[in-house]
Amino acid sequence: MTTHPFRQVDVFGSGPFTGNPVAVVLDADGLTDADMARIARWTNLSETTFVLPPTDPAADYRVRIFTVAEELPFAGHPTLGTARAWLDAGGVPRDAGALVQECGVGLVPIRVDGDRFAFAAPALRRSGPVSDADLDEACARLRLRRDEIVDAAWVDNGPGWMGLLLADADRVLAVAPDAGARSERGFYGVAGPAAGRADGVALEVRAFMYDAGTPMAEDPVTGSLNASLAQWLTAAGVLRAPYTAAQGTAIGRAGRIAVEAADGELWIGGATEVAISGTIEA
Template sequence: MAFEERCSFSHAPFISSNAQRQHFSSGIIAYLERLSHPFTRSYGRLSSVRRRFLQADVFGERPYQGNALAVVVDAEGLTTAEMQAFAHWTNLAETTFLLSPTHAEADYRVRIFTPTEELPFAGHPTLGSASAWLTTQSRIKAGADIVQECEVGLVEIRHRDDVFSFKAPPLMRSGAADHQVVAEAAEALAIHRSSIIDAEWIDNGPGWLGLLLRSADEVLALKSPTTHLSLGVAGAHPPGSPFAYEVR
């Protein structure tokens, strides 16, 4: 996981930085060159408390090769409207805000926003937020596990050998999708209905509809759909391939 430190914003986002490279012993987190020029953008009358934030590449060992995530590491005092405005400004799939926990067993609390709404839970924001929290602590947490508090409750996160993983919370919605929804998904992906061999709701926050296609090649051939559905698509690689599945 790679981090770019984009060091502050003043509720209305303000970014300033000096070029600095810093590597951590974990081997998976690297701070990259900070932005060389500050800029500002305002959303109405917001107070000018500077907030440190990081931009992460989750599922990537090098910059620009993972799932992008912005993490505001000191979000105390921000309103929901300010969080949503900043998430809208970053224009990333998700932006997270780290807060003091309200549960005795939690290490931190997180709120997760897309550019348009708040999510109760999401996977790569959980991993990125845990890594950012651990990286920015002035003390080392005793033990390897981390407990995140979010809208769905407490999420256990394991940190072993520079790899983060979490125990998925219970699904909010599961089961087979009906024929009409599957047909809509096929149309959005511009594929024949017969290419979808299974379709299940796998909603633990973002509201995913999971689709299994006949092969990894069919997944690789997909174009980005325009649809209100949140689609996750997978297809198996042939036996003996370096990877088992291709996922989008």
């Protein structure tokens, strides 16, 4: 057994314990793939990350991202939470106010402004229209009618997201998916415009995930999905950056994701707070 610094960080919250937590194991050298998978299952959070020395000289650190079921090449709230944990544990970036993370999709730039962090949305691995068969499957899982879907597209930057645009935020919040296990995995991002809200939110988002053979899970606040939705919906003219998205409303969270355009990139950001600090024996 070895001792490793540990942080649990709340990401994208609008107040204490309102966002999405990520577990971060620092100085993870020596942990095997099986060790990492076992720890991720034990934390039982949507993601657990493991921080390692970079292999690319342009990066400040390297991260591996695990769900309870698999390793991901990229995920948004783990990216911001890991950056906050790395700095909190004494990490010193090459450039003040910025970090570069190495992960499965390559190098991801991260901006730092106090407790607010933002990452540059990575390029989509899959984009374009969704086939009728895939859309029918999505409708069956999410209990939606085809005529309720305003638009649909693949918006995959790692996990496998399919984006579904509904008429408005109220319809998004009313989605009641089939929570049973399915034989095929599927990751669905459902979004709807929230025009005229007093809190300034422009988009309501929900994320539904079916890992093969497991019941449906709804993610509280999802950086990767909001990144790819932003790329899709701004390119389609549905939204213009900057805007704020809300996520987690339907499950008692109050996530807020800021989308900004700068330097030819879309930046996905929000609050990060270290909620638990200590060590883990592994």
